[in-house]
Amino acid sequence: MQRPEVYLLLSVTLCLIKLGRTDGGFCSAPSILDSETASKPLYWKVTNPTLSPSHLQDLPGFTRSVYKRDHALITPESHVFSPLPEWTNTLGAYLITPAMGSHFVMYLANMQEKSKSGLPPHDVERIIFVVEGTVTLTNASGFGSKLGVDSYAYLPPNYEHFLMSDGSATLVVFERRYAALENHITEHIVGSTDKQPLLETPGEVFQLRKLLPTSTPYDFNIHIMDFQPGEFLNVKEVHYNQHGLLLLEGQGIYRLGDSWYPVQAGDVIWMAPFVPQWYAALGKTRSRYLLYKDVNRNPL
Ligand SMILES: *[C@@H]1O[C@H](CO)[C@@H](O)[C@H](O)[C@H]1NC(C)=O
Numbered sequence: 001m002q003r004p005e006v007y008l009l010l011s012v013t014l015c016l017i018k019l020g021r022t023d024g025g026f027c028s029a030p031s032i033l034d035s036e037t038a039s040k041p042l043y044w045k046v047t048n049p050t051l052s053p054s055h056l057q058d059l060p061g062f063t064r065s066v067y068k069r070d071h072a073l074i075t076p077e078s079h080v081f082s083p084l085p086e087w088t089n090t091l092g093a094y095l096i097t098p099a100m101g102s103h104f105v106m107y108l109a110n111m112q113e114k115s116k117s118g119l120p121p122h123d124v125e126r127i128i129f130v131v132e133g134t135v136t137l138t139n140a141s142g143f144g145s146k147l148g149v150d151s152y153a154y155l156p157p158n159y160e161h162f163l164m165s166d167g168s169a170t171l172v173v174f175e176r177r178y179a180a181l182e183n184h185i186t187e188h189i190v191g192s193t194d195k196q197p198l199l200e201t202p203g204e205v206f207q208l209r210k211l212l213p214t215s216t217p218y219d220f221n222i223h224i225m226d227f228q229p230g231e232f233l234n235v236k237e238v239h240y241n242q243h244g245l246l247l248l249e250g251q252g253i254y255r256l257g258d259s260w261y262p263v264q265a266g267d268v269i270w271m272a273p274f275v276p277q278w279y280a281a282l283g284k285t286r287s288r289y290l291l292y293k294d295v296n297r298n299p300l
Helices: 005-022 035-038
Strands: 071-074 089-098 104-116 124-132 137-138 144-147 151-155 162-165 171-176 189-194 207-210 218-226 243-249 250-256 261-263 268-271 276-284 287-294
Touching: 005 035, 071 089, 071 261, 104 243, 104 287, 144 151, 144 287, 171 218, 171 287, 218 276, 261 287, 276 287
Parallel strands: none
Antiparallel strands: 071 268, 089 104, 104 162, 104 171, 124 151, 124 171, 137 144, 137 162, 151 189, 207 218, 218 287, 243 268, 243 287, 250 261, 250 276
């Protein structure tokens, strides 16, 4: 018989025999070096990513990045940094922009020594989340807040402010044109993930925090979602909202449409409205991701 299934069965059997004998045969799951990351700062993997498996890291032309009509996976080897307009000593990589179909931008800002942010365009709101380093946020009254890793700041449209950094710092930034509603305004907010309460997630096992108030003035939110290895989304969502996602920790499989992608910390995902989506956390450590979601507005 020449059928491929027979070969598959044969090789799996051989593999199991080999595994039984040698421990560490080619069909065993690669061990993830917990000790390597355990001693590192939070979100270290985002700014120090490796390709998986590591022997493919320098393979010419190899990338896990994918760009399709209704989703994109942008992995770290595809990030292209260039000076951010309006910012000083800062390199930025735009990862999601309206050219893909989104109504927001998502970018990484690598602030260097003596760097300073610029303002977003008129009527555009901004949220920044610190992935690495420390930045100082100053507003028009000269009031300064220090923001370390895991801290964030929401800046309403036309809110005067600047961020400064003395050393190197990495931020993930989301901006969108504010969908204004009569008699509603947003307030500027400074916070950190660990200060946000855990929210109910009926029917789900993951842990959920939200960085912004859920009230009407806010036209988007940022969700921080934690999964232990083996946990997965129960719901197989298809919805009108769009998403920008940064995997902060861990690894797993993301389903987008009919494609199933192995993903790990540092990966960015664009999800257009109505793309079927689902996640399962794998590996040996917690998965944590940060997720932009538009809310509170009539889609018409
Ligand atoms: C600057 O921030 C401080 C502290 O949150 C606040 O009291 C002050 O009103 C802010 N200034 C402006 C112009 O928004």
